Amino acid sequence: xxxxxxxxxxxxxxxxxxxxKLLGNNFDDHVLENRKKFFTQLNIDSKRIVSAGLxxxxxxxxxxxxxxxxxxxxxxxxxxNKKNLFLTVTVADCLPIYFYDFKKEVxxxxxxxxxxxxxxxxxxxxxxxxxxxxxxxxNILVYIGPHIQKCHFEIKNEAIKKLNKYSKYFVIKNNKKxxxxxxxxxxxxxLNENVSDNxxxxxxxxxxxxxxxxxxxxxxxxxxIKAMIAYIGLK
Numbered sequence: 017x018x019x020x021x022x023x024x025x026x027x028x029x030x031x032x033x034x035x036x037k038l039l040g041n042n043f044d045d046h047v048l049e050n051r052k053k054f055f056t057q058l059n060i061d062s063k064r065i066v067s068a069g070l071x072x073x074x075x076x077x078x079x080x081x082x083x084x085x086x087x088x089x090x091x092x093x094x095x096x097n098k099k100n101l102f103l104t105v106t107v108a109d110c111l112p113i114y115f116y117d118f119k120k121e122v123x124x125x126x127x128x129x130x131x132x133x134x135x136x137x138x139x140x141x142x143x144x145x146x147x148x149x150x151x152x153x154x155n156i157l158v159y160i161g162p163h164i165q166k167c168h169f170e171i172k173n174e175a176i177k178k179l180n181k182y183s184k185y186f187v188i189k190n191n192k193k194x195x196x197x198x199x200x201x202x203x204x205x206x207l208n209e210n211v212s213d214n215x216x217x218x219x220x221x222x223x224x225x226x227x228x229x230x231x232x233x234x235x236x237x238x239x240x241i242k243a244m245i246a247y248i249g250l251k
Contacts, residue, residue, distance in 0.1 A: 019116050019159050019217075019248075024123070025102075026114050026248035028161050029054055030229055036245035037106050038067065038087060051245065060102055060249070068094050068105045072129050074137040076144050079103070093126035093141050097149055102249035108233040109169075109223050111198060112161040112246030115141060117151040125248045130171070130198060134178045138202050142209040153210040158217070161246055162230060165222035166197035169234075 019026055029036055034050035052062045066079050069089035076093040079086075084101060088094070094103040097120065105112055105127035115124035126132070126141050145151040170193050171179060179186075179196060182204075187195045199218045206216055223230040231242045 019114055019157050021116070021118060021250075023099075023251050024116060024248070025058070025060070025251060026116075026159070026246075027058075028107075028112060028246045029244045031231055031244070033244075035231065035242035037108070037241050037243040038069075039241070054245070055102075055247075060247075064100055064249075065102045065104055065247070066094055066096075068092060068103075068125075068127060070105065070127055072127075072131040074132055074135040074140050076124075076126075076137070076140055078144065078148060092128070092132055092137055093124060095122065095124040095141065095144055095148075097122045099250050102247050104245050104247045106243040106245050107161075107163065107223075108231040108241060108243035109164040111163040111202060112244075113138060113141075113202065114159040114161065114246070114248050115145065116157045116248070117145060117149065117155050118157060119155040120149050120151050121250060122149045122151055123248050123250055125246060127246075128198075128202060130169075130175055130179065130196075133198060133201055133205070136205065138205045139209055142206070142211065154212050154215070156211055157215045158206055158211060160199050160202060160216075160218045162219045162221035162223055162226075162244075163198065164224045164232065164234060165199075165220070166195050167222060168195070168224035169198060170195050 063085045067087045068091045071090045077091045103125045110129040113126040224232045
């Protein structure tokens with residue numbers, strides 16, 4: 017991962033760590049315990065975590081020390097320049113995207129499913145960082161974490177219509193199914209925001225393929241969503 021700094025911590029949980037998905041205001045005790053245990057192992061106080069509630073949109077929230085320990089509803093991205101504050105999103109096929117401006121010491125994280133990508137959550141995150149913190153796009157490092165890859169991300173109906181403008185990324189299989197590489201779309205969006213190609217890293221781990229390592233909503237089709245937690249913070 018190119019996001020490297022002695023004070024920067026970031027990563028993602030694994031299936032063995034248990035589900036980290038908090039649903040609305042119904043905070044399952046097992047999930048809360050999983051989160052606490054996971055972050056304790058990382059020497060991170062769970063009370064210093066800010067959680068994005070997610071809505072598969074492009075709502076970005078700037079957070080500060082007053083948001084520590086909070087669950088921010090209807091938000092798919094978080095940004096801060098505060099130390100000892102850890103930003104999180106949950107994912108189970110969607111793309112966890114980490115942002116780090118190494119000059120201004122600004123961090124961000126976004127949950128990007130195909131709907132959020134169509135709504136330009138990536139572009140909006142970069143724009144907020146540049147508008148609010150005066151970040152230079154050339155100083156922003158971006159890491160796209162483990163997610164469902166084009167080998168399994170089949171699209172149909174509504175998704176085909178909305179992703180049509182990205183048709184050059186479609187791969188038509190022999191059985192006539194349509195698959196798409198979401199990370200290539202995201203990378204193109206980042207390049208359009210003047211983020212340097214050298215500053216973008218993409219994980220090739222597929223959450224669908226790696227059954228023993230990651231939860232996958234499309235693979236498992238669970239009644240209750242189980243997900244990993246992606247995190248980033250500056251100590």
